[in-house]
Amino acid sequence: MTERSEPARRPTALCRDCLVLFDGKPADGRCPHCQSPRVVGHPELASLSVAHLDCDAFYASVEKRDRPELADRPVIVGGGRRGVVAACCYVARIYGVRSAMPMFKALERCPDATVIKPDMARYRVEGHRIREMMEASTPLVEPISIDEAFLDLSGTEALHQGPPARTLAALVRRIEREVGVTASIGLSYNKFLAKIASELDKPRGFAVVGEAEALDFLSEQPVGAISGVGDRLQTALSRDGITLIRHLRRYEETELMARYGAMGRRLYAFAWGRDPRPVAPNEPAKSISGETTFDDDVDDPAELLRRLWPQCERVARRLKAADLAGQSVTLKLKTRDFKIITRAHKLSDPTNMADRLYRTAEPMLRRACDGRKFRLIGIGAGDLTAGVFADPPDLLDPDRGRRKQVESAIDAVRQRLGDHAITKGRGFKPGR
Structure with missing residues (x-):
């Protein structure tokens, strides 16, 4: 009679310093091989x-790595007082500084912080x-x-x-x-x-977080922990008495979809610890955008259009470099009190031309100008597709072909002589 061998036990603990695996976390919490905690x-x-x-506070960590004298100091990576915090180190976070916080608020909370302009390259x-x-x-x-x-x-x-x-x-x-x-x-x-x-x-x-504990773990998590639940949806959920993920389990999937649209399906699945999405390498970008924050609030439509044009050129340049085109255009504005306004338009066919982005956004911008002052403007191209489909001839817009040729000629000059070698008049300040 042969003995039945016991299945090998899988290790349940790991030392992150010496990488040794073993069974059971030690009572003192230290690795039995190297004594690391x-x-x-x-x-x-x-x-x-x-x-x-x-990565932990990535931009700020790179800056501290390259400037050791900042190791113990609060560091904020971002624009001037009119910009926002792109990243901050954990020392700055102790003072209440957070990413995406307006810079003036961050400096009110942490006036001794070292502020560094982002070096994206x-x-x-x-x-x-x-x-x-x-x-x-x-x-x-x-x-x-x-x-x-x-x-x-x-x-x-x-x-x-x-x-x-x-x-x-x-x-x-x-x-x-x-x-x-x-x-x-x-x-x-x-x-x-x-x-x-x-x-x-x-x-x-x-x-x-393992499967055995997932439901108990999720029960006390706020609904805001679910990706896609922004401030507006969180407010709507809160009005319905849903503040924790376990509260979603009161409802069937169909009920959540009736209340919250397509997002209801995700809410239901995530509430029960389910997520069928695979890890998808090289998933294509869903949109390409550019924006700028002003030094002073702007309410003049002509000035806003002048500020919009360079962002259209920036997005078009990125689309062409990636051999992509967008079939939807989104205008983004941020008011002086940080309210975000977006307007979108679906195109008849895809584009990667700065001129078409601008012409599409211009009427949306003029309608949004109602006397309010804005601190930021941005433009985005969405519903991306291959660049080969960009800007075909259009009988309703017979001048499109000529404008496309002009833009291609400008692109060629800039490729040889630099981005500032030639500029369209709509980017100039009045009087220049």
Whole structure:
């Protein structure tokens, strides 16, 4: 009679410093091999494979890395007093500073902060280095922004000689050593829960949410933790007595859809810990946009149109560089009291011309000008498609072909001599 062998136990704890896996988190919380306190333990640690990696205060971390004298100081990355906070370090956050906060409010809360103008080119270089490290860990990387992404490490155990949790800890350790910034990990069985988990233990965090605990964990989470639930929807949910995710479980999917439209389906699924979305590498951009914040509030339509034109050129340049075209145009305005106004128009056919973006946005802007002062203007192209479909001949607009030729000629001159080599009159100030 042969003895039945017991299935091998999967490790439930990991040291994030020496990367040793073992069973059971020690009573003193320290790694039994290197005595590091950075131990993560969870019953499902070795079976979960979907992660969200988010660099900690990325822009500010890059600045502190390159300027060691700022290591213990509050740092804010952003524009002038009229702009907003693009990023802030954790020292600044102690004072209540947050990303997207108006700069004047941030400086009221933290007047001693060092303010640094964003250097996007430098951040992109570092973000690209980090992306390459992610893709060396798994081909299933879905970028969310310059410094964060979803990763699916299913099936990578043999390649990396260990479960996804260990591979992720090694990835973060490599990012710290080679790039000089820190990152936090959320590990779970779907993207929704991985994203929430990554926010639980920042900075340098590693949080795990397993299937067995998912419903209990979600019960006390605010509905605002669900991606897509903005301030307006959160207010509507609150009016209906829904402030926590567990409150959504009172309703059937059809009821939530009747109340909140297509978003109701997502609310229902996420409330029960379900998220069927795969980690999708190289998912195409959904829109391309550009915006600018004014030094002084503007209410004059002519001045607003003058400020709009460079943003149209910027978006058109990015569309052409990516060989894309947009079939919808969105105008964005922000009032002096920070209320955001958007207007959108669907085009008959796609465009990547600055001229068409401007001509489409102009009537929307004129209708929005009702005496209010604005602090920001922006333009976006959505419903993106291949650039080959851009701006076909149109019998209703016989002059389009000529305008397209003129714009192509301007693009060619700028490519040789620089972006400021030639400028259209609509971008000039009156009197120039």
